[in-house]
Amino acid sequence: MAYPFSEIESKWRKRWEEDGVFRAVADSSAKKYYLLEMFPYPSGRIHMGHVRNYTIGDVAARYRLARGCRVFHPMGFDAFGQPAENAAIKQKVDPATWTGDCVGEMRSGLKRMGFSYDWDREVVTCDPGYYRWNQWIFLKMFEKGLAYQAEAPVNWCPSCQTTLANEEVIDGGCWRCKTPVAPRELKQWFLKITAYADQLLADLEKLTDWPERILTMQRNWIGRSEGVEIWFAVQGSGQRLPVFTTRPDTIFGATYVVLAPEHPLVEGLIRGKPQEAQVRRFVEGVVRRTKQERVAEGIQKEGLFTGGFAVNPVNGEAIPIWVADYVLMEYGTGAIMAVPAHDQRDFLFAREHRLPIRVVIQPPPAGSDPRGSDPRGSDPSGWSEAFEGEGTQVNSGQFNGLPSAEGKRRIAAWTEEQGMAKRTVHWRLRDWLISRQRYWGTPIPMIHCPGCGVVPVPEDQLPVVLPSDAPITGEGGSPLAKVKSFVETSCPRCRKPARRETDTMATFFDSSWYFLRFCSPRSQDLPFDPKETAFWMPVDQYIGGIEHAILHLLYSRFFTKFLRDLGLLKLEEPFARLLTQGMVLKEGEVMSKSKGNVVDPDGVIQRYGADTLRLFILFAAPPEDSLEWNDSAIEGSWRFLNRVWELVESQRGQTPEGQTPSGSDPELRRKTHAAIKRVTGEIESFKFNTAISALMELRNAIEKNNQREAVEVLVQLLNPFAPHLTEELWERLGHREILARTPWPRHDPALLEESEITLLLQVNGKLRSRLTVPVGLGEEGLKARALADPAVRKWLDGKPPRQVIVVRGRLVNVVV
RNA sequence: GGGCGGAUGGCGGAAUGGCAGACGCGACGGCCUUAGGAGCCGUUGGGGAAACCCGUGGAGGUUCAAGUCCUCUUCCGCCCACCA
Numbered sequence: 077m078a079y080p081f082s083e084i085e086s087k088w089r090k091r092w093e094e095d096g097v098f099r100a101v102a103d104s105s106a107k108k109y110y111l112l113e114m115f116p117y118p119s120g121r122i123h124m125g126h127v128r129n130y131t132i133g134d135v136a137a138r139y140r141l142a143r144g145c146r147v148f149h150p151m152g153f154d155a156f157g158q159p160a161e162n163a164a165i166k167q168k169v170d171p172a173t174w175t176g177d178c179v180g181e182m183r184s185g186l187k188r189m190g191f192s193y194d195w196d197r198e199v200v201t202c203d204p205g206y207y208r209w210n211q212w213i214f215l216k217m218f219e220k221g222l223a224y225q226a227e228a229p230v231n232w233c234p235s236c237q238t239t240l241a242n243e244e245v246i247d248g249g250c251w252r253c254k255t256p257v258a259p260r261e262l263k264q265w266f267l268k269i270t271a272y273a274d275q276l277l278a279d280l281e282k283l284t285d286w287p288e289r290i291l292t293m294q295r296n297w298i299g300r301s302e303g304v305e306i307w308f309a310v311q312g313s314g315q316r317l318p319v320f321t322t323r324p325d326t327i328f329g330a331t332y333v334v335l336a337p338e339h340p341l342v343e344g345l346i347r348g349k350p351q352e353a354q355v356r357r358f359v360e361g362v363v364r365r366t367k368q369e370r371v372a373e374g375i376q377k378e379g380l381f382t383g384g385f386a387v388n389p390v391n392g393e394a395i396p397i398w399v400a401d402y403v404l405m406e407y408g409t410g411a412i413m414a415v416p417a418h419d420q421r422d423f424l425f426a427r428e429h430r431l432p433i434r435v436v437i438q439p440p441p442a443g444s445d446p447r448g449s450d451p452r453g454s455d456p457s458g459w460s461e462a463f464e465g466e467g468t469q470v471n472s473g474q475f476n477g478l479p480s481a482e483g484k485r486r487i488a489a490w491t492e493e494q495g496m497a498k499r500t501v502h503w504r505l506r507d508w509l510i511s512r513q514r515y516w517g518t519p520i521p522m523i524h525c526p527g528c529g530v531v532p533v534p535e536d537q538l539p540v541v542l543p544s545d546a547p548i549t550g551e552g553g554s555p556l557a558k559v560k561s562f563v564e565t566s567c568p569r570c571r572k573p574a575r576r577e578t579d580t581m582a583t584f585f586d587s588s589w590y591f592l593r594f595c596s597p598r599s600q601d602l603p604f605d606p607k608e609t610a611f612w613m614p615v616d617q618y619i620g621g622i623e624h625a626i627l628h629l630l631y632s633r634f635f636t637k638f639l640r641d642l643g644l645l646k647l648e649e650p651f652a653r654l655l656t657q658g659m660v661l662k663e664g665e666v667m668s669k670s671k672g673n674v675v676d677p678d679g680v681i682q683r684y685g686a687d688t689l690r691l692f693i694l695f696a697a698p699p700e701d702s703l704e705w706n707d708s709a710i711e712g713s714w715r716f717l718n719r720v721w722e723l724v725e726s727q728r729g730q731t732p733e734g735q736t737p738s739g740s741d742p743e744l745r746r747k748t749h750a751a752i753k754r755v756t757g758e759i760e761s762f763k764f765n766t767a768i769s770a771l772m773e774l775r776n777a778i779e780k781n782n783q784r785e786a787v788e789v790l791v792q793l794l795n796p797f798a799p800h801l802t803e804e805l806w807e808r809l810g811h812r813e814i815l816a817r818t819p820w821p822r823h824d825p826a827l828l829e830e831s832e833i834t835l836l837l838q839v840n841g842k843l844r845s846r847l848t849v850p851v852g853l854g855e856e857g858l859k860a861r862a863l864a865d866p867a868v869r870k871w872l873d874g875k876p877p878r879q880v881i882v883v884r885g886r887l888v889n890v891v892v
Numbered sequence: 893g894g895g896c897g898g899a900u901g902g903c904g905g906a907a908u909g910g911c912a913g914a915c916g917c918g919a920c921g922g923c924c925u926u927a928g929g930a931g932c933c934g935u936u937g938g939g940g941a942a943a944c945c946c947g948u949g950g951a952g953g954u955u956c957a958a959g960u961c962c963u964c965u966u967c968c969g970c971c972c973a974c975c976a
Contacts, residue, residue: 078930289896289971296895299975321976334976377974402974412976420893421974504975622970659970695916696904702969704904712916715931766906769915776915836911841957843911881956887910891956 079721081685085800089190097816098141098192100148102611109145110612111137112591112651114620114628115152115199118178119159122185124660124667124693124705125621127677131690132657132699132764133619134191138796139759141192142820148612149192150594152199153179156207157583161516165550171516172544175202185678189686190799192816197597201586202516206593208539209603210585211521213635215532216642218522222268225530228509232260236551239513258364264511265520265579269634273298273503276633285653287700290625297626299504304488305409306497308333308386310341311394317341317386320408320502323418324491325484328472329436330413331426333386333397334379336405337362342382345397349383355399362401377402377425388413389496390487391473400425408502416462423462433459437467437480508631510582515546515555517580525567525574534568540576554578587628588635591615591650606644618651625656655762658702660693667705675705687798688714694764694797716772717801720790723778724805727787745827747777748786752823755793768797792821836887837862839871855882862888 092098102108113133116126130151137149160171160178167174179200186193199206217223231240233250240250240257249256269276277298280291303322310317319333335342337359346352358380379400386397402421403412416426416433426433433456469475469483478486491497511520519540521533533540543562546555556562556578567574589603595612596605620628629651636650659666662673680689692713697703751774758767771794778786788809795802795815806815830851835858837845845867849858859880862868868890879891 292895293971296972301975303976319976323976400974403976404974407975409976414976419976421976502975625971692916698905701898701905706904706917709904709917716916718931765904766915769906772915834911838910838957841910841955846911879956881910883910883957887957889910889956 079718079801081687081717081801084804085188085190085686088800088803089187091803091814092190092192092816093195095814097814098137098147098149098194099196100150100194100612101146102608103146104611106144106146108148108612109137109140109617110148110615111140111617112150112594112615112619114618114624115154115587115590116182117157117159118153118155118175118182120178120181122182122189122677124675124677126186127189127689128660128693128699128703129619129621129657130186130189130191131693132655132762133617134189134690134799135694135759135764135796136617136619136762137192138799138816139820141816142792142795142818144819147192148594149194150197150199150597151186151191151193151195152197152590152594153182153201154583154587154590155179155200155202156517156580156586158514158516161514161548162550164516164548170544171548172202175516188678188681189690192799197594199590199593199597201583201590204539204541205598207518207542207586209589209593210518210581211533211538211540212535212603213589213639214581214585215521215535215538217267217638218532220638220641222271222638223265224268225263225265227261228264228266229259230262230264230513231257233257237553238551239553262511262513264509265522265577266507266509266511267634269508269631270503270505272634272637273300273505275637276505276630279633279637279648282649283651283654286651287654287656290622290629290654290656293625294630297505297630301502301504303500303502304491304497305500306389306413306491308388308413310345310397311385311387313344313384315341315344317397317411318409319411319413320500321413323415323484324488324497325469325472325480326415326418326436327388327390327413327487327491328469328475329415329417329434330388330395331416331432331434332395332414334400334403334412334414334425335382335397336403336410337399337401338405339399339403339410341411342399345382345384351381351383355380355382359399377421377428379425379429381429389494390491396431398429406506407504417456417459418462418464420462420464423459433457434471435463436469436471437463437465437483438470439463439465439467508584508634510585511579512582513554513578514580515542515548517583518542518585519556519562520577520579520581522577523565523567523574524577525570525572527572528567528569528574531567531569531574537568542580556580584627584631588631589639591618591632592636592639592645602644603639604644609645609647613645613647614650614652617653617655619655619657621659622656629654655699657699658697660703660705662705664704675707680710684710684714685717685800687801688717690799691717691768691797695768696765698765699762716775717798719779720775720794721801721805723775723782723787724791724808727782727784728808741781741783744777744781744783744786746830747774748783748789749823749827751793752789752821753828756820756823759796764797771797789821791815792818833885835861837865837868838887838889839868840891841889844868844871851885855884858882858884858888862890 111133113129137147141147155175160175163169163174164171201207214223233240233255235253235255236250277300280294283291301322303320304324305318305320308317308319342359346355377400379398382397382399384397385394387394414422416422416431417435418437435456466480469478469480475483475487488499492499519542521538521540523531523533525531543559546559548555563576563578565574565576566572592604592609595608599605632650636645636647639645640647662675665671665673667674677689688710692710695713696709751770754770755767774790778790791802791805803815832848833851835847835849836843837847845865847861847865849861859882872892875892877890877892881889
């Protein structure tokens with residue numbers, strides 16, 4: 077049998093395209109619905125992860141279209157990036173050609189799936205018409221002081237003479253030549269995302285339709301912490317050593333100070349001291365290692381005494397200054413006051429190096445408070461770990477006896493009054509390093525002039541086009557630096573010879589605003605037409621992988637806020653609702669070429685058609701969960717579609733008189749309308765797996781009693797999932813209109829009312845019997861029926877019930 | 893170390909605190925067929941002849957009633973990880 081999916085699918089794709097069924101029209105006569113899936117990196121063919129992501133989106137888009145919304149469902153390609161450059165290095169192909177081929181391959185792969193994209197709005201980020209606006213936005217950021225240059229470490233391969241991305245560093249060595257990678261300071265471009273840290277944090281409150289865990293991840297990434305910066309004096313030098321702490325209540329317990337190895341005060345502290353040589357060797361050893369290595373070494377904390385002392389301003393005590401690798405230069409002030417009694421890292425370090433431990437927060441006595449009690453006494457020598465909880469201030473001068481929570485506030489205020497400290501907020505969020513010493517990206521539109529310094533390329537000279545003749549070898553530094561005709565230019569200010577910036581932008585830049593470009597993809601005057609974004613934005617539903625939960629979403633939120641401040645948008649947040657779909661696994665593992673467990677969507681399409689693939693990938697698991705691919709389970713979806721096909725074909729064979737007229741089987745009518753209600757609700761809440769099972773149930777019911785209305789409803793409800801087949805069936809049922817544009821069916825609530833219900837009879841909470849009773853029976857009536865039931869009487873065994881619980885419309889529980 | 897999820901038949905997964913296992917895969921039996929890696933029908937959590945009993949990682953608890961709520965615990969996954 078096997079329905080002719082291949083002909084059907086190409087027929088309807090052609091029809092949709094010819095009729096422009098999915099073209100988005102900005103028309104305020106109906107509600108707009110912007111549905112966006114994260115656009116793909118064009119690495120070759122589409123894979124199951126794409127199929128899943130885009131099928132989830134397509135169901136939502138098609139459903140909204142049938143509900144009469146102005147649906148906006150665009151697609152494009154995130155086309156800059158390293159894989160194209162690696163292909164160039166390995167296979168000697170031009171990245172532009174390679175990328176173009178991949179885009180073509182992917183576009184046709186997506187088309188084979190029958191997704192309802194408005195292809196007229198396609199955007200490809202490596203197109204100069206797109207990336208000129210990257211450059212424009214960058215210039216605006218530079219103008220506002222949000223783009224700046226600073227020294228930053230990169231992974232450097234001394235053999236290839238090039239910088240490496242983190243993922244190109246494998247076991248501390250270069251991915252190509254295995255030479256150990258060394259960190260190296262390079263002047264690079266940053267975006268000042270930290271200027272928006274408070275807004276990015278505060279506005280998370282507005283994202284009420286985002287998954288809670290994504291919000292938590294963003295919150296932790298931004299990492300706001302409130303505390304005080306307190307100034308220790310370096311003994312015998314007059315220098316001030318600022319230290320940040322979130323625990324001012326523990327200041328009296330500081331027994332030493334620790335500097336990060338890179339801290340600028342280290343050199344002065346050790347000079348001429350006996351410790352000098354040893355400390356210097358230690359510092360050099362730490363600095364030479366990359367951050368990954370430092371972290372990978374784990375909990376082993378190493379450090380040395382510098383020979384210097386710092387004076388704690390709260391009690392005038394001189395305490396030793398150490399350097400240790402567990403203090404990071406890039407957080408806080410690069411120095412800490414160590415309170416070993418109340419911080420676990422300090423505790424371990426103090427134990428290791430025999431530094432004093434002083435308790436300043438007395439743990440509450442055991443049993444005093446069920447939540448906060450701590451069995452430890454006030455003598456830390458017996459402790460196995462630090463006490464980080466709340467307690468009572470001790471050894472803390474005039475603050476003794478206060479609860480530590482109050483001590484925290486009072487000590488912070490007091491040190492501030494005394495001029496010893498100031499209250500501050502520190503953020504974990506760092507500025508965003510966007511420079512890449514790479515070819516396949518957007519050139520940063522800046523010019524270095526010996527006389528004028530760093531000068532922006534004037535707006536009317538954009539785009540700065542990526543030259544096509546760069547030598548891409550993977551060696552000898554940035555490819556752009558080797559293209560004379562690109563590098564050599566004149567200063568826009570003084571006209572004298574100058575050099576172009578040869579770094580390109582990280583591709584996260586490109587994807588931080590593409591959702592705005594879709595609104596007016598051919599806009600020539602601005603990155604997007606503010607009228608169009610005012611109509612379409614925000615994205616009503618965004619769908620993509622959890623791996624983008626932090627960076628991509630944070631950057632997009634940052635860009636939106638920046639563009640709003642430029643006056644181009646009237647929008648706080650770009651994505652109203654977010655869904656993160658799970659991964660596609662095979663035998664419990666992520667599909668990957670290296671594991672050799674990749675299932676190619678095209679093979680599946682050839683065997684079963686796109687509709688079966690779509691249906692199966694939605695049926696096998698809820699969208700957010702990971703999905704276990706199963707080659708034989710897809711047969712179930714295939715069978716189901718064939719049976720639906722058969723159902724319609726068999727009905728077509730019948731004369732109208734031979735069909736069961738609508739209404740003659742009230743039970744099937746009821747089931748049909750119940751299915752409309754259920755499937756509709758489940759599509760809206762993205763429970764596609766159960767929506768499909770409801771469709772299977774409806775088909776099973778129809779098979780027993782074929783009825784025109786039921787069949788038509790089934791075809792309509794199935795449409796978002798299996799669009800090609802259902803268009804064909806809809807036509808075969810005699811309809812002229814395209815099903816995708818046919819209004820979604822509505823259920824008749826009157827038909828869902830039932831006259832009888834099944835009453836569950838429990839004895840002591842266990843199901844013992846069931847009873848069919850008329851709807852609307854009162855509590856007493858239900859109780860009487862239950863107690864009269866033979867099964868219940870058997871369990872009562874003549875004894876009177878102790879209690880009878882009646883849940884109307886559902887059950888009666890008799891307690892003996 | 894921190895955060896967030898999970899754990900239900902042979903498998904994927906269903907279950908507003910109220911019929912555990914919907915729907916599907918697989919398996920088994922049958923029908924049809926020259927044949928079937930097709931199709932159709934039936935059975936399918938475990939135990940038991942049956943009445944019934946036992947079952948949602950483990951241990952407690954709340955409740956008339958717990959897969960679902962609470963406490964503790966084990967294991968697994970993901971993300972972030974020396975953040976002061």
